[in-house]
Amino acid sequence: MTKSIPEATMLLPSECAFTLDASKPVLTHARSMFAEAALVPHSHPRGQLLWAVEGVLRVTSAQAVWVVPSTHSVWIPGGVSHQVSCETAATTCNLFIDPSYPVRKHEQQGAMLSMSPLMREIVLRLTQEPQLMDQQSTQRLGLVAIDELEHLQAFEVRLPSGNDPRLVKLISYMVQHPNQAPSLVTLANQVGASVRTIERLFKAETGMTFRQWRSRFRLMNSLELLSKGESSTAVAHSLGYKSVSSFVKVFRQEFGRTPQSFINKR
Known part of the structure; x- marks a missing residue:
């Protein structure tokens, strides 16, 4: 079941x-x-x-x-x-x-x-x-x-969602449990679909692979940690980046400025 x-x-x-x-x-x-x-x-x-x-x-x-x-x-x-x-x-x-x-x-x-x-x-x-x-x-x-x-200035940071009920349910779970990292196999089983089906739905309805979607979602959650005053080093380590420089590079690509610039702009 x-x-x-x-x-x-x-x-x-x-x-x-x-x-x-x-x-x-x-x-x-x-x-x-x-x-x-x-x-x-x-x-x-x-x-x-x-x-x-x-x-x-x-x-x-x-x-x-x-x-x-x-x-x-x-x-x-x-x-x-x-x-x-x-x-x-x-x-x-x-x-x-x-x-x-x-x-x-x-x-x-x-x-x-x-x-x-x-x-x-x-x-x-x-x-x-x-x-x-x-x-x-x-x-x-x-x-x-x-x-x-x-x-008010629009901040172009969003993740595409989907329409398929199984994908909607899976994304809803990930959004409501951002600190959990269950495998795709576990998530697929929870929504009653195969891994291949979920991978196909992510690509078809969001334009991203599951790995890309979850990586971007984790990066978006770094805004919470930065807003609380945590350093770029601490945030990079908590997100699993191998180095602070790689985190800063990806952050700049996604948000248009460095984590330090984001903190200062607050």
């Missing part, structure tokens, strides 16, 4: 994500997520800016997988199905934007964004101090948030 993959405890999305009201351009919701928690896969009519003040989020849609440290956020357009999970505890702040206010129309599948200092303060004020603001003040600041959202 095929062993099923254990599921993380599932949480429900905020109800305000489904509220349509042009007089309230931005609705907010803050949430504390415990370790290994995940939201049920879902979509909603409002666009969502998702940011973790603390912790690292892993966001999976039908098109991509993002690993998102607190230095960045994710823009999820309305109607895009997605799932959010975290390995360790995280505190999230969410802005839900009414569809009557088009935002980042050129990114129909979502994007990972660098958080500007201004956007950080706006999001914190809207989500953590709502009792200090009246409706008009909230509306005005929400409109400023919409304007600033248009100017």
Whole structure:
């Protein structure tokens, strides 16, 4: 019998994500997520800016997988199905934007964004101090948030996802258990497919081999360690690189700058 993959405890999305009201351009919701928690896969009519003040989020849609440290956020357009999970505890702040206010129309599948200092303060004020603001003040600041959202720089770091249920299940498991490294044989058995089938699905639906996909996913997870202040040397060793220079080279190729530059830019 095929062993099923254990599921993380599932949480429900905020109800305000489904509220349509042009007089309230931005609705907010803050949430504390415990370790290994995940939201049920879902979509909603409002666009969502998702940011973790603390912790690292892993966001999976039908098109991509993002690993998102607190230095960045994710823009999820309305109607895009997605799932959010975290390995360790995280505190999230969410802005839900009414569809009557088009935002980042050129990114129909979502994007990972660098958080500007201004956007950080706006999001914190809207989500953590709502009792200090009246409706008009909230509306005005929400409109400023919409304007600033248009100017956040996209960070082109994502992994392609897939549509086949077996591949979706396998990738979901890897995303929710980033520190585990089961063999492809083990993963294939868990989703009820042969190794050859999984290898074919990865190549056909992601354009990458399983080894390439997992290597890039591990590299994306290095952002979490760097965000916590760990050195390039420590991160390189934790990821299994033979030398720091090889890690720095691959990091630069993937993210466009060195790990030290990434740390300093925070």
